Amino acid sequence: MRLLVTGGAGFIGSNFVRHALRAQRDLELTNLDALTYAGNLENLAELEADPRYRFVHGDICDAALVDRLMAGQDAVVHLAAESHVDRSILDAAAFIRTNVQGTQTLLDAARRRQVARFVHVSTDEVYGSLGAEGKFTEASPLAPNSPYAASKAAAELLVRAAFHTHGQPVVITRGSNNYGPYQFPEKFIPLAIANALAGQPVPLYGEGKNVRNWIHVADHCAGIWAALERGRAGAVYNLGGDDEVDNLTLLRRILARLGRDESLIRFVPDRPGHDFRYALDSALARRELGWRPALSLDEGLDRTVAWYRANGAWLERARDGAYRSYYETQYRARLERGQEARP
């Protein structure tokens, strides 16, 4: 199979590229990635010598490049995106360009080149927020609340339209919150681990009561692979982990694993429009794809904390340069106010 992966130098993408090359011997995989702040070729360093793997540095909005790369592909797994809610609140422009325009550019080329399979990797955030009860099914309405989630919902609607209008063989996956190795330390779990390892306070938004449905990235990648192999054209599959936990409880578990004191917890002013709870009903993926997550949050956190401990150099490089100015913008004023906001 000839497979084009977009965003393969990012967190989930690099885990997926590794998963795919392990899952199928007879694979020619092209990884198209623009290497934004979130893309890192270090994540795939051990694959440089693998003749089945090729990296192309480029933008999914570059129609000529995308068209050229699409020729002869059997399938696309589309992961490239701007992916962080807080950054979309600071400035949404790149989210619209990459997530919306980039997705349409890929769909157009895939249609012209008659690619037999197009897996679009989306997120549970397209559903918006839940209260304390219930779970989202694939039939739940789309009600995105952040600019990130809205751009992902817009992308999905274009994928849906490609199926209904042009009969393109697309499959959409909606994953819940991922964690695991190679996650950029802007996201909550690696940010908490990185700060705690450095003895720095960990900013917890609001009262820390928001709930997320966590899935280890290895389980998510297995679900995306199953959707590629067995997904029904036009179908949407939720890929949720088994564990739900509020942010304060999660942070306590991380600190305990690192042997750090809870005095590092710093309650800071909330994220605007902060979704209260996400939870996915993944029965359809279990039934039709034969997929289920294998790792509990406890096991996954053990592994993830161990990975970040063992990869201090990777983490320090990720936290260098542009990350510092992002961190200042995002957290400095919050942390100053947060000192007094502690309940």
Ligand code: NAD
């Ligand atoms: P990430 O930010 O770690 O990686 C994104 C990758 O896309 C980077 O390598 C970046 O360089 C690349 N990229 C960005 N703009 C590009 C462009 N214009 N052209 C080519 N490449 C570009 O993101 P992630 O957390 O690995 O998420 C991957 C995908 O999975 C995204 O589509 C995201 O919406 C989705 N998703 C993420 C989660 C999660 O919890 N992280 C959950 C569900 C779904």
Ligand code: TYD
């Ligand atoms: P995040 O990793 O940004 O994922 P998402 O917003 O896509 O769910 O955040 C996970 C949860 O952690 C979310 O409820 C926001 C919260 N959070 C904090 O409390 N502090 C932080 O510094 C960050 C980045 C997130």
